[in-house]
Amino acid sequence: MSEHSIALAHQFDDLEQQKEAAILGMWVFLVTEVMFFGGMFTGYTIYRFKYHEAFMAGSDHLDLLLGATNTVVLALSSLTMAMAVRSAQLGKRRALMSYLSLTLLLGSAFLVIKGVEYSHKFHQHLVPGPHFAFEGHDPQHAQLFFSFYFAMTGFHALHMIVGIGLLAVILWMSYKGRFNAEYHNPVEVSGLYWHFVDIVWIFLFPLLYLVGHHR
Amino acid sequence: MTPDASPMLAGLAAALQAGVPIFPDQASSIARRVDLLYYFLTGVALFFSALIFSTVFYFAIKYRQRSPDERPLPIHGSLSLEILWSVVPLLLTMVMFFWGATLFYEIRTSPSDATTLYVVGKQWMWKIQHPEGQREINMLHVPVGHPVRLVMTSEDVIHSFFIPAFRIKMDVLPGRYTDLWFTATKPGTYHLFCAEYCGTKHSAMRGSVVVLEPADYQAWLTGAPAGETPEVAGARLFRQFNCHTCHEAGPTSRGPSLHEVYGKTVRLRTGETVAVDDAYLRESILLSNAKVVAGFEPVMPTYQGQISEEGVLHLLAYIKSLTREEGKGAQP
Amino acid sequence: MSTAPAAGKHELPRVHYLNIDYGIRSWLFTTDHKRIALLYLASISFFFVLGGLFATIIRLELLTPAGDLMESETYNKLFTMHGIAMIFFFLIPSVPAVLGNFLVPMMIGARDLAFPRINLLSWYIYTLGGLFTLFAMASGGVDTGWTFYTPYSSTYSNTHVMATALGVFILGFSSILTGFNFIITIHKMRAPGLTWFRLPLFIWAHYATSVIMILGTPVVAIAIALVGIERLFHVGIFDPALGGDPVLFQHLFWFYSHPAVYIMILPSMGVISEIVCCFSRKKIFGYPFVAFSSVAIALLGFLVWGHHMFVSSQSMYAGMVFSILSFLVAIPSAVKVFNWTATMYKGSVMYNAPMLYAMGFIGLFTMGGLTGLFLSTLATDVHLHDTYFVVAHFHYIMVGGAIMGYLGGIHFWWPKISGRLYPEGWARFSALVIFIGFNLTFFPQFVLGYLGMPRRYHAYPPEFQVLNVMSTAGASILAVGYAIPLVYLIWSLRYGLAAGPNPWGAKGLEWQTTSPPPTFNFPETPVVDEEAYEYYPMKEAEVV
């Protein structure tokens, strides 16, 4: 059997069908992810509409610099991921591995920055719960802002961790030479997932960090 | 297979003789009209059910398989029939919608001359407060023919105030005022249920509504032990939590004056304007820094957990009384 | 092609998907969609029996007005677990995960689903979710109702809400993965010549169901996750004392849970379309209308959830918007019922058990659908909300509709699944018993509903007793009706006559391979060159 047909799963007729199924599969999965985050976005929108002042006060306590840097870091990791997919299409194994490692690095950088931000919140007693101390306007509803802040960025970080794990596996598979110009579906599919996680952050950043910074 | 409904009909007939109710009393002004709509819906339902059951039954018998190699004519379908049984149900449903929506609008807008009672739902009991001061647990005495409006809130979970004989129901939520109104038309005693599951004794959270002739109602009013009226209780609480120190100290006071304020709009520190209604007053008492009036500092302590739901209702009644001289009891 | 089931002339194929491999490993690590379907059949039957047990005990308690058979806590836990077991663990997976898994690849001429390993993962996730829920039930149960309304579920209930919420949260992903698999398979792996309008309507129904699964299930997953967060950290997402809004949970919950009732009924509608055509020996009446009505139900189903909240302090205007949209979603269902009935016109109707279930479905689903109109009419819903009228309505749709469709499908494809015929006499008898028992159980509840008996009541006023006794009597007949198929279907595995590839003379690719089919379904991928339900070629009969 020729080398490429090893990659063809038994239920598919040809590689073309298998690739289209994989890509469509990830897009359908991303629909479920959009709706999953959508539930939290709904709650956030409702409470921001009802308690606008408290959300402005809460957003002031977020570190805008770290947030913006994180956005650029994630955008950069999207770029390197796209380049990784491109090199997989061209069958350039070394370029693929280096871009994947870059993406992994940037992803971990994002999580490190996020960790720093969380520790700041922890020291400033801004973590919702018994010892939540907020001296700004309307602490009662500001706690609601922070619970949505932690819920949304927390689930986003969780998706980042899953993404990093996925990329590590893909890096290992490309190291073993499993991909070539004809067959590189896992790379492209994990690329779609990574870009989706970036898009979620593109919406999270303005919603959480830029609430009324114009004062 | 014949849809064999005979055991049900026999059972219903037996139930009728045994005096078992098959249909609820019509004891409120809207009950008759809701039942009219219900008869219409039942008629449509019975008609189409009978149509489908009999057609399926008829086709099953008339076109049963005579011989295994029978060859029925292939019929693709007919556009005109499809249009017919799309448009006809659409028209029927739109009739149902408009009839239901107009009646719903009436059910949800209380007349302005209704007397307001306060209802507080608490896990597994109803506490009812009359404007004249009477307080009742799981009992509600109302006069015949006079519209009554209930302003309701809950101290814990979501309940639902349901009087089947009046055909009205409204959920009672914590942290929010909901209201419903009715005009009792037939004296008697009717069931009061909690319709939204609220925990262990949900099925025990029942009561009864006693509808009295106006004369008997007056007799009951005078006879029943009348506690403080809500306004008097509110004034007492106003002193007790020394709200007057900030809200009645004249022009230099730290809190906005509460005279002539109910029902009007007021500008907040943030520039928004908000109507001063029950919800705003309740939020400003319990979560006081949420919407602070322009020109004042957010220094008011929160009374969450110190003042009970009844206390807040009494304070509201007191604040409304400060505006009564000018407006005629403005509605929230 | 034999028409009536010619008994005894056939024998089972030497090698098929059941005897190709033996042992626990061959079942627990299978990626064959047919074996996974049987794994699901076993798991959901367990939960159906469990849920049925809870229902029987509830009906026994309701024999007497006073709550004297058990404490109210126990009763609350029973109706909650009856709801959870039946809805999440039986109705949602039943037709899609058993019949869908088995038949979708075969009906479109594929060797297997697009992602077989993910299909097995879906069953493992279902089992994991089931274990969590069973653990919760075993260690004391949960008493929030299957709707988990806040703030009771997030603050006040001290029963095992977390474990059950985790179970249902995990279970959601099993349903997502099944829907995901079907969408890709139906789009990408149809046999050559099998265009969208030659597809069996079973496939259209499952495609529409899968779209609902992937669009709706994540929202209930996040809603239940937020309840979990609220219970752990008391941050006030749904607790009004801290500024939260309990009605927000209802919005998120019903955004999924109303489309979920279409997840439960659409696959059964697909089954009914197949059965009515086969046993009337006729093409479906108005194929495009029936096909597109499935898709219309799936899409419109997302716009109507507000009719569950007309009296929950939802604003009057939003109520009117949801009410008019709820009427629109009723139209496609009506179109389907009329088309099934029209299919039987001038047909050659056979009274096999599947057809009895199908005719029962058409009648009872019609009554269920029409009583739904009472609940989307604003003024009557004020009176009927949260009463036994609602209980009767959704049982007419779920039990009269979805379960009858499921049983009809099980009987219709049983020869294909097991290679053996079930006993026809017993099957028709049990269908009749189920029909009578069902009506006697749930029709009195409509009357109880209008009388104003609230749902989830452990004790009730004495004047409702007679109707409740009738309902319990009906429930016992229904229980017997369900027990009979359990017995003779298992019996048929051993003693049933060999069925042969096409005992009913039905159309569809799944009937063109052996019974039971080989692991890869078809020796070589079939080519389709005729329309769907082409029961008699048109050459000797002119087209009407």
Added chain:
Amino acid sequence: MNREHIIPPKVYLLVFAALVVGTLAMVAAARVELGPLNIVVAMTLAALQATLVALYFMRLRYSHRLNWIFAGASILWLLLLIGMVLTDVISRLSE
């Protein structure tokens, strides 16, 4: 969908530049007091960036039309969820 459309790196770099500029624009726009318009500006900028990422990084522009349908459906359903819940919350104020 042509067999394997390779996007030149220049396009990727342009998209990346657009993302960075978009982020800076968002932060700058938030400094300006526009009242309710602030959220509108922020969301349109975010939507623009998201579309760019989807079209080029996720190669939606060169992939099967079916993927377009599912991507569009997810956005539509998200707006449907948020929009209809908002109709209830907003109209409850004016009741």
